[in-house]
Amino acid sequence: MLSVNRLSVHYGPIRALDAASIRIGRGEFVALLGPNGAGKTSLISGIAGLVRAQGRVLFEDREIGALPTEDRVRRGLTMTPEGRHVFANLTVAENLRLGAAIRRDREGVAQDIEKYLGLFPILRERNHQLAGTLSGGEQQMLAIARSMMSRPRLLMLDEPSLGLAPRIVAQMFDYISLLKEAGVTLLVVEQNVMQALKHADRAYVISSGIIRHEGKAEELRSDRRLIDMYLGN
Amino acid sequence: MSVTTQTRSAQKTLAPWMRSLVGGLVTALPVILIGIVILLFAPAYLVRVAFAAYVNLLIVLGLQIFMGNSMVANLGQGAFVGIGAYSVAILATPVAMKKLSIPDAPFGLADIVLHPALAAGAGLGITGLIAALTGLVIARLSGEAATIVTFSLMMVVHSIFIQWTDLFKGAQAFFGIPQVVGLATAIGAATLATIIARLFKDSASGLHLRASAESLLAARAFGVDVFRLRLLAWILGAVICASGGILYAFFMGTINARAFHFELVMTTLAMLILGGMRTVSGAVFGCIALALLLEAIRSVESGIAVAGFQLPPLLGLSGLAMGAIIVLGMTFRPRGIFVRLELDELLWRLFARRQPRAITEGKPI
Amino acid sequence: MDYAIQQGLNALAFGSEYALIALGLALVYSIMNLMNFAHGEIIACAGYSMYLAILIGIGSPWLVAPIAIAAGALVAVLFERIAFRPVRHAPTTTGLLTALGVSIVVQNLLTLLISPRPRAVPVFSELSRTIFIGPYAISLLQLLELAVVALAIGGLVLFLKHSTLGLAIRAATREFSTVRLMGIRANRVIATAFALSGLLAGIAAIFIIARRGSIDPTFGFQPVIKAFIACVIGGFGSLGGAVLGGMLLGFLDVAIIVLLPQEYGGLRDAIAYSIIAGLLVWRPEGLLTRRIELGDKEI
């Protein structure tokens, strides 16, 4: 479904990502693991077109490397950025509406809104509250629901568990697994290595801008040496 | 990386302040050279044009000292240019002249006259004082608030010039100022100001101020007294702007409040930003470039003969060209001509890069 | 009493005109941090479109007014496309200088192509009539101005609250790249904001013309300076702040005219600007800004 070939990202003289290649099959849940500053955000931002990147990005067998972000999203690939990038000055309902901005099927949109308000009941309670006033966990749920409103086929989540309490983290991963069951392909950046490996099918390990390892999640989970080396647990 | 190390080693022989001094001189070199050429060869009307350009350069440098280091906008420099000019006009104009122009001046100012040098010193002092007072407020501001407050400062000072006719002759021209300076003085002053601006930029104060522009919080956390440094830069910049006004008054002999208003502010601001406001070289070259271009266009505007045909005057052409230059300049060099490195630093780099290549070429293995 | 009401209405009319222009500035500023100095030339172009419309024989105010509004929107979008798009990610001073450059270019183009001298635009002379409401003599123009500005602001609020593009504009004030992640085209959002600001400028141009009856190349300069100040006082980037600042400035203008003795007329500016500076020293962030974070403006 997604095939990234030797993608590099530079910020001025800093090389944040160095010829990274990854592949993701349809319906897979892939984790992207690595220490701080490894280049995880740079990789998925490069895939989403938010930063300038050299290399090839094939999405559903079509080259999308030259397209602006908006067009990549319109083709069914989207990303939920790191941190709480909800539209703080808009209400929850307005956030969700903007998430569906590219869709023309009013009924479908209304159904989806119902669906995600059902999945995250707390959002229904806060529906007409400004998103900026939600708690961190609620904002993260809103950000994910908002991304889903565009009906992406590939969703990239950047540290969905950032700043959440352990119990909420587990809950968040349950939600993400629900998305997978709904047929969405997932690429999830995580610091929470064990949680991520528990739910993911496969994982890539990245450090200093280079993909160091790729493998099945279970295998990685039992490979203490690798985890110690790159992920420092 | 390696280039910078080489630059460092090449410059290491000099003490830091000496390096800044030399750097300032290198930057000022074109200022001096162009000036000498004009002094030697140019017709009288060009000398006037050049003089105005040197006054502008002083103002641009004054602007750079505050804006370029603190990255806080300033639209008020016209006020200080005007204060400098009117100070010497009031203090140095002969009494007989003042009996005609401002007979009712308060504080007995109509009855005294100072030596021009003394008047200039007083002008700088008055400006410094007013800058210190206004700076107490302005040094606390940044962003849009600073833009509007500095602009307000200029508007207030301008209104006072216009309204207080007993002292400033209002909207009419103030005439009879002794014409005691020539182009050579302006060249000297501009050179000096270039060096001062550079020394300030490279001084500990300048460095801290620039650091505060990158991150106010971080600089504060490191104990940098941002307020004091901004105040310092504000006063220094104001005094240099005033020196421009003083020279202008002493050269022209006649001044008018309109000359220190919006148009001056915009022209000098454009020069600074086009050149690159973070560097002194930017101030110098932005000024030179825009002054040259404007003069060239102005001569077309007033109607020139091309291939035997007299073109009619085209009112608005010079403005059009200036605007176009600004827009294009910003499109292609959004951060100005000299973004971060000064002219001498760029030259050093070039030199340092050439050197090793020359050696390897000289000794084939 | 009559006099006070008359002056109050005056102040409201001035204030709403400033508010209209300030809103346009704030709209553009809030999504791309651009202090659009060339806004005055949008107003001027809208004004000249009326002049040209009359020149080619369109005399009805009902036709001329929409032409001005459309011209304002069109010119604003053109400015964005030609001049501001290339400097979208540059530092604020760059945008400011570009806007200044555009303003100089347009002013001089108008000078070159039309005339440096004022030209009469006598299309709205009907409006300077006085009407009587009960015992009060009220200028029709002021009444209309108040009504139209209220309508325009109401329309703008509805648009920003309910249309997708409106929502996107509001969202983009803080989270520009996240808006793009919704698949919404950044260029569309910015162009819409410019078009709206131009539309408001067009409306403002109509009223300024109606009051003055003539137009010259520096037509937009004064009102825009005032609108700028209104924005900053209100809190730059805050739309409510722009309206509040505009109204405040209108009242300040009228109060100074009414209260200042004739012989100090020349100090009008000095006093106005001193008060403005004082306000900003007291509240540097403006009256209404909630500056939680300015959001990401890189992309």
Ligand SMILES: Nc1ncnc2c1ncn2[C@@H]1O[C@H](COP(=O)(O)OP(=O)(O)OP(=O)(O)O)[C@@H](O)[C@H]1O
């Ligand atoms: N806009 C930028 N400008 C300059 N350098 C950047 C920028 N964004 C990221 N970097 C640098 O690029 C490198 C990789 O950053 P990136 O954000 O991709 O890391 P990450 O793996 O997402 O880290 P984290 O887990 O902390 O989010 C880091 O060294 C970072 O400092």
Ligand SMILES: [Mg+2]
């Ligand atoms: Mg990251």
